[in-house]
Amino acid sequence: MGVSLPGGGGGGGRTRSLSADLNLVPFIDFLSVCITFLLLTAVWTQISAMQVDQAVQDPNQEPPPPPDEPPTPPLTVHIRSDGIWAGREVASGTEFPKTGEDYDWVGLQGMLEGDRTTYPDEIDAVIVTDDGVEYQYMIHALDLTRSQGYEKTLLGGGPPSVAADLAPPPPAGG
């Protein structure tokens, strides 16, 4: 759409159009170069990380004085091939058996929430994974504990075990 104004110079009725065609070719060239550069440098998979510090105590620092009261044992999550056990003591822990091929992550999450309410200041967690268990389940357990505020995690593992290995000894005469 052009705009016409009367021509200057007082000549006759000539009008000069002010509309001009924009040369789009260099603009398209520039955009093509931008697209090529951005496509080549694009990062399609954003990799993140979960950091775990395996050092419990700095060797250069003096050891902390012994506490007046016995410390609360850390929360332990034991991932086995047949289920998950979680708790602070063997007698009071909770067993989450595997249902089919899936672990009971919802049950574990509920247990962690309850433990967090009972021990709001405890941020230590130990994740023990048996040999033969897939690595992704350890990461899932680590993710769950982090989401509940257990910021310090210690990882461990060992040969495969079953639920009976962790069961508390039956009471005498029972």
Added chain:
Amino acid sequence: MPIKLPKRRPAFAPLNRLRSGSFAGGKKGLMLSLNLTAMVDMFTVIVIFLLQQFASSGELLFLQKNLKLPDAHEAEELTDRGPVVTLFENKVLWEGKAVANLEELDEADPGIPPLIEKLEAVREREQKLYGKKENEPFKSHVVIQADKATDFQLVRKTIYSVNQAGWVHINFAVVGVGTGAEGEEGAAEGEEG
């Protein structure tokens, strides 16, 4: 007004460059003016989309083909580039080159000797480079990039080797997922399971 029979009429104004007249014969011109506006619009949208995707930090890890990292909601952005240990198909790869295989490793040995050697060498080199003392805590990170289906036995041996070589900070490479819809979806899946 008398009724007249309809005659042939052009549907649009004649293009001078194409034809001299509406119904005149003549040669068709081979030059057509391309409407560039739509193309420029499309290019602009693509450039904006790619600029939003652009990450100045670049790709810190090179992923092996077919290696699938586990997902995690509580993951943080990987910013430190340390030595990368890859665990894939029961093999231990150091910076992309295989150094050990799970089947060949001694079950009684909790560590992986070739990996310990390499990690110790890197730690000593960095400590010399930055003038650190032997007993100062080493603050660099080692990145463990393992396939989600890796046997934990291999991961355990790797963690032990990393500790034996004097490294304490371990970054497990994962694919970070949001806490919104994905989290609800994951919980729903868990309930179904």
